[in-house]
Amino acid sequence: xxxxxxxxxxxxxxxxxxxxxxxxxxxxxxxxxxxxxxxxxxxxxxxxxxxxxxxxxxxxxxxxxxxxxxxxxxxxxxxxxxxxxxxxxxxxxxxxxxxxxxxxxxxxxxxxxxxxxxxxxxxxxxxxxxxxxxxxxxxxxxxxxxxxxxxxxxxxxxxxxxxxxxxxxxxxxxxxxxxxxxxxxxxxxxxxxxxxxxxxxxxxxxxxxxxxxxxxxxxxxxxxxxxxxxxxxxxxxxxxxxxxxxxxxxxxxxxxxxxxxxxxxxxxxxxxxxx
Numbered sequence: 001x002x003x004x005x006x007x008x009x010x011x012x013x014x015x016x017x018x019x020x021x022x023x024x025x026x027x028x029x030x031x032x033x034x035x036x037x038x039x040x041x042x043x044x045x046x047x048x049x050x051x052x053x054x055x056x057x058x059x060x061x062x063x064x065x066x067x068x069x070x071x072x073x074x075x076x077x078x079x080x081x082x083x084x085x086x087x088x089x090x091x092x093x094x095x096x097x098x099x100x101x102x103x104x105x106x107x108x109x110x111x112x113x114x115x116x117x118x119x120x121x122x123x124x125x126x127x128x129x130x131x132x133x134x135x136x137x138x139x140x141x142x143x144x145x146x147x148x149x150x151x152x153x154x155x156x157x158x159x160x161x162x163x164x165x166x167x168x169x170x171x172x173x174x175x176x177x178x179x180x181x182x183x184x185x186x187x188x189x190x191x192x193x194x195x196x197x198x199x200x201x202x203x204x205x206x207x208x209x210x211x212x213x214x215x216x217x218x219x220x221x222x223x224x225x226x227x228x229x230x231x232x233x234x235x236x237x238x239x240x241x242x243x244x245x246x247x248x249x250x251x252x253x254x255x256x257x258x259x260x261x262x263x264x265x266x267x268x269x270x271x272x273x274x275x
Contacts, residue, residue: 001265002201003054003258004061004087004192004216006208007074009175010226011051011251014041017176021228021247029248032076041074044248048076050255055081058262061195063188063208063216065090065173065180067140068100090182090212091191092143104194108185112143116169116183119145129164133179144182153179173212175230180212189215205261207254211235222261226250 009017012032023029030048031039043051054060060083064071068088077083086095092108094101117125119142135149153161153174162172165181173180188208196203196219206213206220209229214236217223223239225231228246241257243250 001058001204001262002061002192002196002199003058003204003262004063004206004220005254005258006188006210006213007062007064008041008066009209009229010207010213011047011254012041012043012074013248013251018042018248020176023248027248033073034075035073042248043076044252047248047252047255050252050259051076052081054255054258054262055083057266058204059085059199059201061085061087061192063087063091063192063206063213065140065175065210065212068093068095071095085195087188087191087195087216089140089143090180090186091188091215092186094191094195104191111185112183115185122165122168122170122181125168126161126164131161131164135177135179144180144186146178146180149177149179152177173210173230175210175212182212187215188212189217189219192216193219204265205258207258222257224254224257226254 005011028045029042030045032043032048033039033041062077062083064087066088071086071088072078077086084097088095094104133147133149134151135147137145137147139145158174165172169184170181171184192203203220205222206217207224208217209226209231211230211234213231217240223241225235225240225242226246227243227250232242243253245253
């Protein structure tokens, strides 16, 4: 059985995110990401131990917009929990035993060339329309790019930008201070479907906080969304289960839901086998 989840602001929280959403008293934190020798992201201890249990009983797939190098900063998957798969670059790359599946990468690059304008053409179009972003521009291995914003754009600015980039075969997602601009071909859902087909197993459950996560969540049998995220604000209202709590405790709540669903699935399988 397969369970998939976004990581940042769903199960894992940076210091900035913890400051934003708060940390209840007596909540114990487990460092799960290290950068330059310093812990920079955390799970609650309860969520961490639930993740360990989950990974022992199903195929858990981390799904992230991070680059592969950024994903590998997660010490939990490098040193503590061994996982065969990970989806990085928002679905442009599937890691299998730490290495990209080249047939998938080649498929995505071919689709981008067919369906989306080149990055420089998009940037020129945005410049002509006087879009200006107060922040630092970052590239994700030339697959897509994002801005680390100094200030958040207004809702109307986001809507206008979304309409403009869609004409070039691109889309956007605003996650905290990060504004992503991504070719339509790059999506988490297609990558997860590929793994499910490869393994011959459906996605039992999934979780995510951003609009980009809906691409894979809509193909999961059970869907969970933190109450604090972009998807909670702009996503569907009836097709998902929203957490009761925000921040790091939302991640804890999601992990408990995953374990409950997995337990029910095992029980149903035992009942059907005994008939």
